[in-house]
Amino acid sequence: MAIALAMRPHAGEPSTAPASPAPLLAVEGLSLTRGDKLILDEVSFTLDKGATLALVGESGAGKSTIALALIGLLTRPEVGLTGHIGLDGTDLVTASARDWARLRGRKVAMVFQDASSALNPCFTVGSQLMTPLRRLAGMGKRAARKRAIELLESVGLSDAEARLEAYPHQLSGGMQQRVMIAIALSTNPDLLLADEPTSALDVTIQAQIVRLILEETRRRGASCVFVLHDLALASQACDHIVVLYGGQVMEAGPSEVVLREPLHPYTIGLKACVLEIDTEELTPLPPGAPSFASHKPGCRFAPRCASALERCQREKPPLQMVRGRKLACWNPAS
Numbered sequence: 001m002a003i004a005l006a007m008r009p010h011a012g013e014p015s016t017a018p019a020s021p022a023p024l025l026a027v028e029g030l031s032l033t034r035g036d037k038l039i040l041d042e043v044s045f046t047l048d049k050g051a052t053l054a055l056v057g058e059s060g061a062g063k064s065t066i067a068l069a070l071i072g073l074l075t076r077p078e079v080g081l082t083g084h085i086g087l088d089g090t091d092l093v094t095a096s097a098r099d100w101a102r103l104r105g106r107k108v109a110m111v112f113q114d115a116s117s118a119l120n121p122c123f124t125v126g127s128q129l130m131t132p133l134r135r136l137a138g139m140g141k142r143a144a145r146k147r148a149i150e151l152l153e154s155v156g157l158s159d160a161e162a163r164l165e166a167y168p169h170q171l172s173g174g175m176q177q178r179v180m181i182a183i184a185l186s187t188n189p190d191l192l193l194a195d196e197p198t199s200a201l202d203v204t205i206q207a208q209i210v211r212l213i214l215e216e217t218r219r220r221g222a223s224c225v226f227v228l229h230d231l232a233l234a235s236q237a238c239d240h241i242v243v244l245y246g247g248q249v250m251e252a253g254p255s256e257v258v259l260r261e262p263l264h265p266y267t268i269g270l271k272a273c274v275l276e277i278d279t280e281e282l283t284p285l286p287p288g289a290p291s292f293a294s295h296k297p298g299c300r301f302a303p304r305c306a307s308a309l310e311r312c313q314r315e316k317p318p319l320q321m322v323r324g325r326k327l328a329c330w331n332p333a334s
Contacts, residue, residue: 024049024190024223025070026086030093032065032247033080037292039065040247041300042083044319044326047223047240049190052214054226054234054255056270057244060290063227064113065247067193070225071110072100088190105136109184111213113196113227115176119168125152125179126164129186136187151182155212174205178212185216192217195227210237231274235259243267246290246300248316253325263322263332265307299328307331 023046032040040062047053055063068074070085072092085092087107095103112118120128126148133144145164152160155178168176177197184192194213198206210226214237217224228234234241235255242252243266251264262268272283286304299305302312311330319328 021049022089023047023086024051024088025225026084027066027070028084028086030066030069030083030085031081032069032074038247038295039079039292040069041316042319043244043247043249045240045242045249045252047191047225049223050218050221051240052217052224052226052238053240053242054228054238055242055244056228056231056234057250058229058270058285060246061244062247063244064195066244067110067195067225067227070191070193071108072104105132105187105189107189108191108193109187109189110193110195111177111180111184111197113199115180116168116173116200118180119176121168123167124164125166125168125171129164129179129183132183132186147186148182151186152179154216155179155182155185156208157182173201174209177201177205177209181209181213181216185220185222188220188222190222192222192224193227194224196229197226206233231259231270243270246292248300249319249326249328250301251325251327251329252319257324261323263325263327264329265305265331265333266301268333299330307333 025047027046028044030040030043031038043062043066045053055066057063065074069081070092072095075081081093083093087103090099090103126145129148129151130144133139133147134141139147148164149160152163157163157175157178171179192213197213198209201209210233213224226234226238238255240253241255241258243250243258243264245266250266251258251262258267259271262271269285273285275282288304290300298313298316302308305312309331317328317330319326322332
């Protein structure tokens with residue numbers, strides 16, 4: 001029996017090993033300012049094609065701000081924006097209005113957290129769903145209507161043809177969110193942003209909506225960035241987690257690695273706030289809001305951190321690989 005042996009290339013010869021595919025989304029050193037406030041401070045993370053990622057943290061962590069920057073709703077000169085956002089080879093930080101007209105909807109789309117506010121009350125569901133199909137996908141009116149019915153059926157809305165004639169206020173919160181998902185996915189974007197897509201819904205509907213987003217993006221081979229407060233939901237729904245505090249990345253990596261053995265005191269604190277089976281009591285984080293002073297040195301979590309060193313107050317820790325995840329901490333858990 002012949003056995004094929006893998007041979008190393010001779011010195012000076014190029015390797016024939018396949019190169020790792022470039023990530024769909026690469027955020028590097030992203031900083032955002034509003035006046036003299038530093039809202040995002042050198043945020044970095046990547047997302048591969050077909051993968052899911054959760055941005056988690058308390059209110060004010062910068063999660064929704066990142067999502068809005070990724071969809072081009074926070075641009076110069078309204079905000080100061082530096083760093084790099086690479087989406088399939090295109091730098092979104094320097095993208096012009098013409099570039100965004102080509103990218104938004106086709107390459108990146110967004111499900112907003114409150115569908116009742118995001119949907120226009122003056123237009124029917126059919127009008128709002130058919131508009132991107134006609135403008136971005138170039139469909140005629142009849143083809144767009146047929147496709148709109150298919151999309152509403154794909155997101156689980158019954159009597160889809162009748163729903164086209166309804167106005168948003170005539171639908172329940174869960175139905176409105178399904179319409180938002182159908183609109184966002186109508187032109188098959190490569191990247192879907194879901195900003196707290198279940199915040200206005202009751203618990204019985206939340207799991208259905210998250211499952212729907214995951215199923216539809218995976219079926220299309222798209223990637224998804226979730227903005228979430230729920231650490232348990234993030235662990236179940238997403239491949240990777242980025243833990244943010246005060247606009248800084250504290251810890252980032254595969255969900256199972258970060259949540260099985262968190263190293264950053266803030267991640268440990270967030271996990272201690274999650275109610276699980278056999279949990280006897282919850283341990284809340286110390287009170288206090290993060291500071292957004294532009295030039296304040298050090299780790300922003302230091303004032304609330306029981307493990308903080310003097311160095312944490314005056315020197316910002318770099319984001320570097322530690323035990324299978326990226327970590328920014330001078331005194332991590334052992």
